[in-house]
Amino acid sequence: MSAEVTFPPLMSGEAVAPGIDPFDLARQRAELGVDAGLVVHDLGATTLRAALVLAPDVPLHKAMAMLPVCGLGFQNALGALAPPEVAVHLEWDGGLRINGAASGRLKVAASDTRPDTVPDWLVVALTLPLWPEGEGGQTPDQTALFAEGCADVSAPRLLESWARHCLHWINRWDDGDMKALHDDWRGLVHGIGEQTTCAGHSGTFLGVDEDFAMLLRDDKTTHLIPLTSLLVQD
Structure with a gap:
């Protein structure tokens, strides 16, 4: 899919060549010192x-708030x-849900994985299926954008909107809101209040602390699972 994409001020875009993963390229660009606000993208079919x-400009354990922000x-x-009837929910680990079914996810990487170190860069990636794979009904717990009443939602316009709304929340976070x-x-x-398993622990998802670390209660104690445990390190 080839289409013009317009980004808000302080942001810029780069479309990838076929076969290139935007997440990989964004991390490469970040390592080379590209300005923050670059959105590397692939509007596939x-x-x-x-x-x-x-x-x-804050330690990693604070900067990881960019995952829920995005x-x-x-x-x-x-x-x-x-x-208006389309419902979107978020999973703590970056998973996305549309009308209750899993549909894509966010993931995050940083230049440094030490929680108390200010990283040189952080990259948050979005993957969203537009069309379902295989025959309908084979995976009822998974869905795709256009299968949920969103056939009129243009992928380029959604990407633009995501960038604008991310910038809005980044600014509010930066202002301390x-x-x-x-x-x-x-x-x-x-999933708050429900049983889940995360980082080798199983229990009830109680909520999060001020840095969005998961509070997971089992029979004996409450475990604190930081967002840094989700960092992609390959």
Whole structure:
């Protein structure tokens, strides 16, 4: 799919060549010192993929809030374009849900994995299936954008909207508006109060702390699982 994509001020775009993963290229660009705000993207026929380069000025355990920030950006972006009956929810680990079914995810990488170190860069990547794979009904717990009443949602416009809404929430986070960020995210997160397994622990997902670390309660104790445990390190 080839289409013009317009990004807001302070952001820029780079379309990848066929066969190139935007997440990989964004990390390469970040290593070379590209300016923050670059959105590397691939508007494929069946999948939307994009990766946003950021340059945090806080320790990594604080900067990891960019994962829920970009999740909120996605929900707001699709909410602005999709029919009102389409529901979008977020999973703590970056998974995305449309009308209750899994549909794509966010993932994150950084130049340094030490929680108390300020990383040189952080990259948050979005993968969203546009069309379902295989025969309908084979994977009822998974879905794709155009299978959920969103056939009129243009992938280029969704990418633009995601970038704008991410920038909006990044600015609010930068201004210290953590209450709004937590309140809005908590209203969208999937699975709070339910049993789950994460980082080798199983228990009840109670919520998150101020840095969005998961609070997971088992029979004996409450485990604190930081967002840094989700960093992609390959």
